[in-house]
Amino acid sequence: MRKKRRLGVNLLLSALTFLVLVVFAFPFLWMLLASFKTQAQIMSSDHFFCIHGER
Amino acid sequence: MQYSWFDRHLKWIYTLPAVLFVLLMMLFPIIYTVRISFFEWSMSATTPPKWVGLANYYALLQDERFWHAVGSTFYFTLVALAAEVILGVAIAMLLSRNFIGKNLVKTVFLLPMVATPVAMGLVWMLIYEPTIGVANMMLKSLGFEPLLWLASPSQVIPSLIIIDVWEWTPMIALIVMAGIATLPSDPYEAADVDGASAWRKFVSITLPLLRPTILVATMLRLIDVLKTFDIIYATTQGGPNFASETLNLYGYVLGFQYFKLGMASALLVLFFLLVMGLTLLMIWMRKRLEGAK
Secondary structure, X not given: OHHHXXXXXXXXXXXXXXXXXXXXXXXXXXXXXHOOOOHHHHHOHHHOOOOOOOO | OOOOHHHHOHHHHHHHHHHHHHHHHHHHHHHHHHHHOOEEOOOXXXXXXXXXXXXXXXXXXXXXXXXHHHHHHHHHHHHHHHHXXXXXXXXXXXXXXXXXXXXXXHHHHHHHHHOOHHHHHHHHHHHOOOOOOHHHHHHHHOOOOOOOHHHOOOOHHHHHHHHHHHHHHHHHXXXXXXXXXXXXXXXXXXXXXXXXOHHHHHHHHHHHHHHHHHHHHHHHHHHHHHOOOHHHHHHOOOOOOOOOOOHHHHHHHHHHOOOOHHHHHHHHHHHHHHXXXXXXXXXXXXXXXXXXX
């Protein structure tokens, strides 16, 4: 029972760490993606996160 | 035994370069600013500065825009500082555990702190853009109404606080992580023997032992948050409708857009006294807490 609880807490803390990582890295990811896109692709929010650009 | 003049004054000679540096680089600008604050001057080479006494200070204290800037500065500082300290301590606790990829996570987490503030300000400006920005795209996908972010007078300071928290929470976390690394293990072992829960150990051992570290981190950030200029200037330049104009920004506008150098200097003197007062208050609080131990 105690082992299960510890595993649950560890999973929760790992998920929190991942969330923190995503939040703090997001603007850099956005900047990196924007550097590979044209002005029109950046302005089109629908297609911003598509790797292949316009579909 | 006879000592030469050089030997007798050795301590003064060795400290002279540092004393001269402080006098020239730190004291001179402060004294010059205080002097200019008693003059009316528009940086003109043809019109010399005119002595006006305390008129600049009086005009400033009657200026509604000045008091609005005081309010904005305090609002921005208090909320950003509180959020940064709480999040910084929480994230430091989270990252002080042992887990796979800890160094990678720590490196990514510290990136905002080393990024250029103006460049990041521009990135956040595009993220916050009301029509094409990612922030509204996320809100819409979660079923919320889109916001105006930096374009709304009521939302601009909270939006700037988010940027500041994103950029500077890592600094608080870094200082607290250094503090956690130096904590002794004995109290935790004793708490384990007593069967204390993780929360009890955090509240009764970790937080009291970390208090001096947290206070130092808070003091450093307080001074910096009060003086925030780069992010605000890069994103809103004090707008919309002066809603995000802090004291630092108003001082810049008075000096380099309206060319009221005397009034800008008066504002900066008052701002300097405010920053110094708050810093002394923090030092006094720290000493009092240390004395109470």
